[in-house]
Amino acid sequence: MTQTITFTFNGNPIHCEEGQSIAAALINSDQRELRKTRFGDEPRSIFCGIGICFDCVVVVNGVANQRSCLIEAHDGMKVESAQ
Amino acid sequence: MIIVIGAGPAGLAAAEAASRNGSEVALIDSSSRLGGQYWRHRSKVTGYRSNRADEIFAKVSAAQSITHISEANIWSAEREGNLIRVNYLQGGIESSLTAEKVIIATGAYDRTLPFPGWDTPGSMTPGAAQSLLKGQGVLVGKRIIVAGTGPFLLPVATGLAEAGAEIVALIDANSPLRWSLSPLALLTNITKFSELVYYVRLMRKFRIRPHFGRAVTTFANGVATISAVNSGFHIKSGKSQAMRADVVAVGWGFVPDLSLGGILGCAQRVDSDGTVIFEVDENQLSSQPQIWIAGEATGIGGADLSLIEGEIAGLAASGQKIRHALLTERVRKQRFANALKRSYPVRDGWREWITSNTTICRCEEVKSQEIKDSVSELGAEDSRTSKLFTRAGMGLCQGRMCSRNVSEIVSGITQCAVTDGERIAASNRPIAAPISLGQLSDGKNSR
Amino acid sequence: MKNPDAIVIGAGIVGASSALSLTNAGLKVLVIDRGAVSSGTTGAGEGNILVSDKDPGPELTLALHSRNLWFEMQEDVGDSFELEAKGGVVVARRDDGPLMKLATEQSHHGVTIEKCNETRLHELEPYLHPDISSGVFYPQDAQCQPMLAAAHVIRTVVQRGGEFISQAKVTRIIVEDCAVVGIETTRGTFRVPIIVNATGTWAGELAELAGSYLPIAPRKGFILVTEPTKKYIFHKVYDSDYVANVASSDADLQTSTVVEGTRSGTILIGASRERVGFDGAMSYEILRTLAAQATSLFPVLRDVQLLRAYRGFRPYAPDHLPVIGQDAKVKGLWHSAGHEGAGIGLAPGSAALITDAILGRDSFMDGAAFSPARFATVNS
Numbered sequence: 056m057t058q059t060i061t062f063t064f065n066g067n068p069i070h071c072e073e074g075q076s077i078a079a080a081l082i083n084s085d086q087r088e089l090r091k092t093r094f095g096d097e098p099r100s101i102f103c104g105i106g107i108c109f110d111c112v113v114v115v116n117g118v119a120n121q122r123s124c125l126i127e128a129h130d131g132m133k134v135e136s137a138q
Numbered sequence: 139m140i141i142v143i144g145a146g147p148a149g150l151a152a153a154e155a156a157s158r159n160g161s162e163v164a165l166i167d168s169s170s171r172l173g174g175q176y177w178r179h180r181s182k183v184t185g186y187r188s189n190r191a192d193e194i195f196a197k198v199s200a201a202q203s204i205t206h207i208s209e210a211n212i213w214s215a216e217r218e219g220n221l222i223r224v225n226y227l228q229g230g231i232e233s234s235l236t237a238e239k240v241i242i243a244t245g246a247y248d249r250t251l252p253f254p255g256w257d258t259p260g261s262m263t264p265g266a267a268q269s270l271l272k273g274q275g276v277l278v279g280k281r282i283i284v285a286g287t288g289p290f291l292l293p294v295a296t297g298l299a300e301a302g303a304e305i306v307a308l309i310d311a312n313s314p315l316r317w318s319l320s321p322l323a324l325l326t327n328i329t330k331f332s333e334l335v336y337y338v339r340l341m342r343k344f345r346i347r348p349h350f351g352r353a354v355t356t357f358a359n360g361v362a363t364i365s366a367v368n369s370g371f372h373i374k375s376g377k378s379q380a381m382r383a384d385v386v387a388v389g390w391g392f393v394p395d396l397s398l399g400g401i402l403g404c405a406q407r408v409d410s411d412g413t414v415i416f417e418v419d420e421n422q423l424s425s426q427p428q429i430w431i432a433g434e435a436t437g438i439g440g441a442d443l444s445l446i447e448g449e450i451a452g453l454a455a456s457g458q459k460i461r462h463a464l465l466t467e468r469v470r471k472q473r474f475a476n477a478l479k480r481s482y483p484v485r486d487g488w489r490e491w492i493t494s495n496t497t498i499c500r501c502e503e504v505k506s507q508e509i510k511d512s513v514s515e516l517g518a519e520d521s522r523t524s525k526l527f528t529r530a531g532m533g534l535c536q537g538r539m540c541s542r543n544v545s546e547i548v549s550g551i552t553q554c555a556v557t558d559g560e561r562i563a564a565s566n567r568p569i570a571a572p573i574s575l576g577q578l579s580d581g582k583n584s585r
Numbered sequence: 586m587k588n589p590d591a592i593v594i595g596a597g598i599v600g601a602s603s604a605l606s607l608t609n610a611g612l613k614v615l616v617i618d619r620g621a622v623s624s625g626t627t628g629a630g631e632g633n634i635l636v637s638d639k640d641p642g643p644e645l646t647l648a649l650h651s652r653n654l655w656f657e658m659q660e661d662v663g664d665s666f667e668l669e670a671k672g673g674v675v676v677a678r679r680d681d682g683p684l685m686k687l688a689t690e691q692s693h694h695g696v697t698i699e700k701c702n703e704t705r706l707h708e709l710e711p712y713l714h715p716d717i718s719s720g721v722f723y724p725q726d727a728q729c730q731p732m733l734a735a736a737h738v739i740r741t742v743v744q745r746g747g748e749f750i751s752q753a754k755v756t757r758i759i760v761e762d763c764a765v766v767g768i769e770t771t772r773g774t775f776r777v778p779i780i781v782n783a784t785g786t787w788a789g790e791l792a793e794l795a796g797s798y799l800p801i802a803p804r805k806g807f808i809l810v811t812e813p814t815k816k817y818i819f820h821k822v823y824d825s826d827y828v829a830n831v832a833s834s835d836a837d838l839q840t841s842t843v844v845e846g847t848r849s850g851t852i853l854i855g856a857s858r859e860r861v862g863f864d865g866a867m868s869y870e871i872l873r874t875l876a877a878q879a880t881s882l883f884p885v886l887r888d889v890q891l892l893r894a895y896r897g898f899r900p901y902a903p904d905h906l907p908v909i910g911q912d913a914k915v916k917g918l919w920h921s922a923g924h925e926g927a928g929i930g931l932a933p934g935s936a937a938l939i940t941d942a943i944l945g946r947d948s949f950m951d952g953a954a955f956s957p958a959r960f961a962t963v964n965s
Contacts, residue, residue: 100259104266576887
């Protein structure tokens with residue numbers, strides 16, 4: 056059995072399987088919009104899925120511009136759309 | 139020691155081949171698992187002839203002389219006398235590794251074209267839908283359109299259907315009749331038919347209807363416009379239809395990542411389809427001594443060709459004899475790869491799909507009109523100058539997504555073809571992956 | 586354009602401002618470049634418009650006037666190149682004596698300074714390392730986006746009747762009786778009595794084409810560009826060592842930190858200086874040194890990611906002063922080059938000087954110190 060873990064996204068709890076990427080966990084929880092763009096305030100989500108395009112970047116434990124498609128979710132992690 | 143960079147088909151084959159005579163191999167990859175993008179799977183690999191993956195995983199895992207360095211992001215490489223030093227980040231800490239020889243097998247990523255709505259959530263590459271499914275066990279949507287061009291759309295669409303998605307349409311902008319341009323490649327690669335049959339069966343099973351000569355030209359609020367396009371990708375008037383979908387997965391072939399080889403000075407050229415690739419000799423040796431390159435970075439050709447190129451590079455780097463049959467096999471696969479390029483071209487007509495307000499550079503949110511103005515108002519004549527004026531390609535992805543498209547848009551206005559020099563310059567980056575300034579400065583103190 | 590009054594060679598910021606000032610003086614100006622707009626050093630610059638890094642003397646006088654001309658040029662051309670009087674903060678890490686002495690002298694020559702104690706310094710730059718306790722604030726220091734500036738200035742020149750021809754490499758400068766009569770380029774031959782050599786690092790080669798001599802050499806520099814961040818850096822912040830390095834003739838690598846934010850949210854970190862000809866190789870050791878210095882000024886930058894690094898070549902003369910004025914041998918050949926790392930800031934001032942000299946009218950300062958004639962004895 057895979058372990059279930061919980062992290063927060065913009066303050067809301069998200070449950071996912073251990074080993075899943077942050078982006079996968081969020082999309083699996085129907086949270087498709089990951090952030091708003093800097094200038095146009097437009098919603099963005101996962102795009103390339105393999106760490107090339109940087110569209111899915113989020114703030115992870117205070118560190119900005121982290122690619123949510125590459126970073127594994129961990130229990131207690133604090134994920135935010137913006138600083 | 140030999141450093142093999144990338145654990146996809148080419149890198150795995152290279153590592154396995156080099157280990158046959160006991161050569162020490164360090165196999166470095168950014169993922170936690172072997173397989174690269176093509177065989178990126180959480181549990182067992184599935185799909186056509188997936189046993190090939192299991193075989194090579196088993197061999198690589200069993201080889202005593204191969205060390206797998208996982209979750210390592212290489213940000214730079216440099217020569218130190220006769221050695222090559224590879225600098226990478228692992229778990230937030232910078233480390234480095236030196237070796238006499240390096241095999242670069244860094245693979246490729248989806249090529250994308252802009253269209254109105256390609257930057258809204260729900261629009262993504264087929265590779266993204268695939269990696270979420272196979273790598274993460276997450277189905278990205280319920281009603282999905284898979285579109286673009288190329289054979290890669292087949293495993294993506296059937297894989298998503300198998301996982302329970304409704305494939306609203308599978309759309310290729312090119313016509314399958316283009317295969318008739320390459321009869322010899324088909325005849326000499328007859329096994330490819332069984333792969334096609336495999337996918338056609340799956341498509342029947344999941345009632346996926348393929349459409350040809352069509353493209354997704356807009357996507358907004360869960361509705362995609364499917365336009366009929368001619369062989370130049372120009373929209374045929376009056377022949378578009380709207381389709382409801384929560385996801386459009388659109389891809390236009392692949393772009394190899396050249397950063398590392400470029401940093402090490404390996405010579406590049408422009409392939410027949412406009413893709414910048416490395417020059418290699420018959421043993422996959424690059425223009426730089428002791429650096430071999432295999433797989434997509436020497437020309438997009440798929441997993442079959444990558445496996446053979448990787449094997450040749452691994453044998454050459456470890457000083458083993460290369461059987462003539464292997465070289466012949468590569469010629470055969472290359473013929474098929476060339477047929478793929480002829481059958482699935484990307485034509486200029488896409489430039490008419492965009493409007494003045496379409497985002498071209500996703501990172502810096504540069505719109506099509508700004509790029510046009512940089513040429514007509516400010517005198518930019520190539521993509522480099524246009525980028526300096528508009529910031530297109532200056533953002534987090536460093537132009538990996540947009541630089542080729544910006545060149546093509548600028549070229550469409552100036553009516554001057556994109557030069558090879560411009561294409562090559564736009565494909566090279568001195569920093570292969572982001573590194574924090576703290577990590578960078580700690581690297582100084584540790585030396 | 587059949588018969589221009591003057592041809593400006595070089596579409597960087599120095600050439601562009603010269604063309605604008607000549608055009609505004611009533612001349613018909615043709616600008617040519619061997620590449621496109623901003624394709625040389627201007628395209629690799631940070632956009633520094635500094636008075637803080639200059640010792641009292643002719644260059645400071647030029648810099649102060651030029652800085653004001655930048656704002657006049659913005660009014661003339663339109664607010665289109667991100668000109669901003671953001672101010673500079675120079676910090677002293679150890680002994681602040683030399684910095685304070687320089688600031689006092691500068692203040693006697695028209696530079697506005699504010700000596701800062703620890704509280705004031707950290708009020709200006711809240712993310713500065715807490716151990717740094719002394720510095721000087723220079724409110725006149727400014728910044729622009731130099732590529733955009735050159736492009737908009739040239740556009741204005743063209744709107745006012747001038748012309749710009751790109752991809753035109755000069756193959757010959759036609760000199761008769763020690764005076765310029767025309768030039769041959771890969772895109773046409775032109776008869777012209779006045780040529781402004783604004784070719785930056787290539788100015789020496791161009792002088793040679795005219796049978797003259799100008800000792801301008803390239804000095805390589807790297808700039809690091811980070812990911813976009815929230816605002817951590819509010820001014821142009823640099824280490825007081827920078828002033829010493831700019832003036833140094835040492836060929837070896839020198840690095841001292843200059844850190845600043847840009848409008849797009851990225852942070853630029855410079856500036857290394859080394860004289861290695863046109864060797865464009867990337868040096869990761871230099872990147873590490875620059876990163877170490879920047880993070881020691883601003884520890885918050887440790888978590889900020891480096892996106893790219895680029896290098897440029899600054900054109901410099903042996904005495905580190907720009908070369909502005911008529912060639913010592915060839916009449917009608919005017920040079921405005923060798924501005925080293927200060928070309929953006931000094932561009933409109935240099936343009937005013939050279940325009941005044943060409944028209945034979947009085948200028949805002951005596952430009953004798955910049956005269957190309959100062960090198961004439963070296964060669965003959």
